[in-house]
Amino acid sequence: MRKETKCIQAGYTPGNGDPRMIPIIQSTTFRYDSSEAMGKLFDLEAEGYFYTRLQNPTNDMVAAKIAALEGGTAAMLTSSGQAASFFAVFNIAGEGDHVISSSTIYGGTFNLFNVTMRRMGVDFTFVDPDCSAEELEAAFRPNTKAVFGETIANPALIVLDIEKFADAAHAHGVPLIIDNTFATPINCRPFEWGADIVTHSTTKYMDGHDTSVGGCIVDSGNFDWMAHKEKFPGLCTPDESYHGITYAEKFGKEGAFITKCTAQLMRDLGAIQAPMNAFFLNLGLESLDVRMKRHVENAQKVAEFLEKNEKVAWVNYPGLPGNKYYDRAKKYMPEGTCGVISFGLRGGRAAAEEFMKHLNVAIIATHVADAHTCILHPANSTHKQLTDEELTAGGVGPDLIRLSVGIENADDIIDDLAQALAEV
Numbered sequence: 518m519r520k521e522t523k524c525i526q527a528g529y530t531p532g533n534g535d536p537r538m539i540p541i542i543q544s545t546t547f548r549y550d551s552s553e554a555m556g557k558l559f560d561l562e563a564e565g566y567f568y569t570r571l572q573n574p575t576n577d578m579v580a581a582k583i584a585a586l587e588g589g590t591a592a593m594l595t596s597s598g599q600a601a602s603f604f605a606v607f608n609i610a611g612e613g614d615h616v617i618s619s620s621t622i623y624g625g626t627f628n629l630f631n632v633t634m635r636r637m638g639v640d641f642t643f644v645d646p647d648c649s650a651e652e653l654e655a656a657f658r659p660n661t662k663a664v665f666g667e668t669i670a671n672p673a674l675i676v677l678d679i680e681k682f683a684d685a686a687h688a689h690g691v692p693l694i695i696d697n698t699f700a701t702p703i704n705c706r707p708f709e710w711g712a713d714i715v716t717h718s719t720t721k722y723m724d725g726h727d728t729s730v731g732g733c734i735v736d737s738g739n740f741d742w743m744a745h746k747e748k749f750p751g752l753c754t755p756d757e758s759y760h761g762i763t764y765a766e767k768f769g770k771e772g773a774f775i776t777k778c779t780a781q782l783m784r785d786l787g788a789i790q791a792p793m794n795a796f797f798l799n800l801g802l803e804s805l806d807v808r809m810k811r812h813v814e815n816a817q818k819v820a821e822f823l824e825k826n827e828k829v830a831w832v833n834y835p836g837l838p839g840n841k842y843y844d845r846a847k848k849y850m851p852e853g854t855c856g857v858i859s860f861g862l863r864g865g866r867a868a869a870e871e872f873m874k875h876l877n878v879a880i881i882a883t884h885v886a887d888a889h890t891c892i893l894h895p896a897n898s899t900h901k902q903l904t905d906e907e908l909t910a911g912g913v914g915p916d917l918i919r920l921s922v923g924i925e926n927a928d929d930i931i932d933d934l935a936q937a938l939a940e941v
Contacts, residue, residue: 529578560759586703593783602696616630621675669855690748734778828941834858857885864916
């Protein structure tokens with residue numbers, strides 16, 4: 518099936534007389550006829566459900582749809598995008614291990630890696646996403662277990678050279694993990710360019726309607742864990758907490774990563790997505806292809822308008838021909854990137870603050886990537902505690918405005934921006 522059809526039909530095929538929509542299995546527990554039958558579940562000898570903290574049928578059907586869209590072999594939903602990023606890395610990297618990450622990832626993920634996971638004994642090296650192959654090579658260590666990056670960086674909008682990072686990771690026998698939240702599998706499928714694991718904050722475009730926080734991890738099924746078993750003992754040696762099962766042997770490269778992530782991390786940490794949220798997520802997925810086309814179309818028109826406005830000092834959008842990442846975006850995302858734009862006004866911080874006061878269509882909110890047009894001035898909100906010098910050093914200048922273009926009529930969005938700019 519093509520991606521438009523997968524958005525509607527993948528993950529769940531109702532039988533005769535079954536519910537047309539994915540059912541919400543709003544139950545914490547599941548009944549079995551015998552202890553022996555349940556015991557097989559706990560030994561990972563049979564498929565099924567025994568407690569929603571680990572798995573839930575609704576979640577698994579929605580995860581299967583996302584796996585189909587990404588072209589992966591297995592997937593799992595998590596309670597948030599942060600949980601997805603954490604689980605994806607922690608599933609293969611623990612105390613004493615090392616991970617390489619792009620330096621321009623989402624701030625919450627950066628803090629997760631640079632602060633919280635360091636406290637857990639995992640070391641990180643952050644590299645410029647535009648570093649040379651030689652600079653990237655120099656970041657590897659004998660204990661490196663993974664490489665991490667974002668298809669389109671939030672909020673820097675840097676387009677990652679996926680092939681370069683994949684080649685480097687594979688040369689050292691480790692997987693490339695890509696956060697594909699902004700592009701979605703509609704505009705980019707990182708597995709086709711060498712990525713091994715994909716994560717999502719499903720809260721963004723996948724849900725698309727501000728209803729449900731969530732995340733997802735998808736395995737490509739391509740990385741051969743047993744070929745590098747000395748690096749990944751958690752996958753390639755017996756797990757005594759599950760009666761000596763070796764995940765990579767029992768479930769193969771297609772299922773080992775997600776099975777271990779469920780059986781260990783979800784079991785112990787419980788960051789499961791609520792079945793009701795998974796149901797809402799599925800509704801968003803059904804229109805994802807249609808909405809992404811509209812987001813890209815609208816954002817392109819808005820970016821071109823801003824680029825021509827005399828009060829706008831600069832515009833950053835990969836779809837603009839003059840953008841630094843235009844050619845790379847065309848390679849990895851020929852149908853468009855996303856609906857997020859960043860720009861600055863000639864009057865700096867003061868102009869940005871005045872501009873924000875006069876908007877009517879664009880909603881001032883910390884969110885991005887949903888049906889509504891959302892706008893944020895980070896220096897006056899999420900980054901308010903930083904000085905102008907600190908903001909500039911962090912790549913989020915005091916004049917930066919982040920605009921997430923929605924699916925309203927593009928002319929209404931532009932008219933709203935124009936009248937607000939006229940007040941500056």
